[in-house]
Amino acid sequence: VDTDDLDALIREFSRLGETHEIAGITGFSGDDESIYATVSKLCRHFNLPGPDPISIEQCHDKFAQRQLLSDSGIPIPAYRLAANMADVESSAAEIGLPVIVKPAVGSGSMGVRLCRDLDELAKHTTYMLGGQHKWRSSPRVLVEEFAEGPYYWADTMGDQIIGIGTADYGPPPHFVCRACTIPAPLTDDEHKRIADISLSCLRALGLGWGPAGIEFRWTNRGPVVIEVNPRLHGAPTPQLIELAWGIDLVTEHIKLAIGEETDLRRRHSHIAAARYLVADRDGVLERITRAGLKPSEPGVAEVKFYVEPKAPIIRKGDYRDWIGHVLVASPSHAQSEAILQRAVDSLHWSI
Template identity: 25%
Template sequence: MNEAGRTVFVLRETPAHWLSSVVDAAHTLGLRAAVVTPAVAEHEHADLAGLADDVCVIADIRDAEEVAGRIRAATGGARPAGVLTAAEDIIATAARAAELLGVGRCPADVLRLAHNKFAVRQLLAEAGLPGPRHALVSETSEATAVAESVGLPAVVKPVNGAASTLVRTVRSTDELAQACALLARRLPEAPDARYHRPVADRAGGSLDPRRVFLVEGLLRGPEYMVDVVVSDGVAEPVAIVDKPLIDERAFELAMACPPLTLSGERAEAITDVVVRSVLALDLDNTVAHVEVIDDEVAGPTIVEINAGRPVGGATAELIKLHTGVDMFAEFVAAAAGLPRPAPAGNRIPVPLGELIVYPPGGGRLVAIHGLDAVRELPEVISIVTTVSPGQVLSGEQEVYAVNVFVAGFTDHDELAALYDEVTKLVRIELEPLD
């Protein structure tokens, strides 16, 4: 195989922790990794060049035709091993570029529609899967009618959101109207460009995520996440991760793998719903990260499906430590049409936890203090940080700034006590933005 044929091209739009994981996975699989990026500052370009085997600069990272053309230029017209990204807003762009280059694995139209949470709700309902009542809202004057349709309490969220950005739980019509007004005010100012771009709908048109929002009836029950590999029409769940400690913003603070109190029967019910859901979206030859609540009335119910990418933050490390499965290696192998990688042999069989420390609001990161003291705790296995000094952090979304992997706990109370101990030691220093 020539050099081009063993090169995966990785699209990135902004700095991201996942990029090094993808490059490392490609190298582990015997592939080269070339980064496709918009123009960046000289020091950032040097960092990318030190990470990957090549760097390809492009004017518009969202233009699939331009991406495909830039890759053709880099390969001399030869077909690459694959094209991929874990940046959610350009997953469909990468898939379309792969199609244009003759190496498409999961249809771009499937991934584009999966980015629309309302469309996903419709598809799951048509497949006979449980789900909350849901509706779109675009005007505060619609709050009463939507509340009657969906029921209260409810959750209001961006139609294409991720990382719990601007998700609000509302318990009255007035709160619903206020949440809609808040999203209408804040999303046009959001630094994440996804909220400024049209979202494809099932009729061939689009929704404006700055003014059309999703309202869903509130689910009640324990929450889990499941990562899935889909190969030639077969979906295989890799691991169930428990989310026993969640704060008032719906940010997960601590996770456990495997879940400590989940029976085999409930685990089977959860994975069954997850498998049926990803297949209902026509996902294939890719990976997906799925969030589930085992609702006290409806049973296992999909919260969201992140199609075409592995779990975010550093949670892939939690899954790898316990199961030996590297979700980023699975991701790259699926995009390149390679066999599934063999799990690592050095897995840890006891329950493992991930403790997540978030920045205290928004600002520019100055430093993270206290990590040496955390490493001295006997339960700590490793620490992964996903941010670096100078980076601008938001208090409106999940930013897995510090991830502490632990063992030696026996129940949720002990995991919560560990979380309290860790958060007393860690201090994330921010400076306000000008």
């Protein structure tokens, strides 16, 4: 069934409902967040547990999201909405270079770029609005202040903070995540500031049901909200949370979707970390070797490649540049980082 066709989905679920009891509906696509908006409408139509469709759609539109957060006094980057080159150039002039230019509706850092001068601004705007970028809605871009500082994210379920993590990104102008750790090494005050703003975001956006992920940069004015995703963060974040605290967010989300009570209690406390394996050039992946890495290496939870040898590699400047990841967990930040580095050093590939 075409998941962009709500009426077709309603007909299919109605047909299934004639012979089965539908316990719940959920779903997620890493490169199309409109799926979750569709899910919310299906849940409402069939009177099943789910998020509020209006809240999900407002959050899905990053311009509408920005307006709601701003109206609630939540710290966000300066921003402007643009539909053509003239709008982009005037917005950049008002905000001041460098600026972030990105789709008003999108996910996975696709189309997100730091424009440091007028040439980069013109080139990326032409790419975005000239027919090369794949739009799932009317072409609109956000021009935003470049919020510089360490990156943090908060995972929530309902009105509860599950945990706060941190991540490192590759060099500009793109934003490709290279590594992440949860929990982030924060002071009690820093943790409280991020947690308080996270809960304020949920209230401002009407996200009182289900999972959400809030992303921040810690700038010279403190935590600034980059965006709020009204869904589970993509893999491997749920796996890291399970490694860190024994909370299976995927299972708890499903329990919520079928009307069962969730259990978000922490079973243990470890430091979980991931390193993404990122292609450094275009070409063909020739080989992958794991020299000296035992399958049962202590602290290593998973080594996963997303591509097979002989696969073509074409970098996009977003999450699609990942070719794999390594996940580890241990009782301390230093130990997890050491295990992670040993594991990554044992992996070799050539393009």
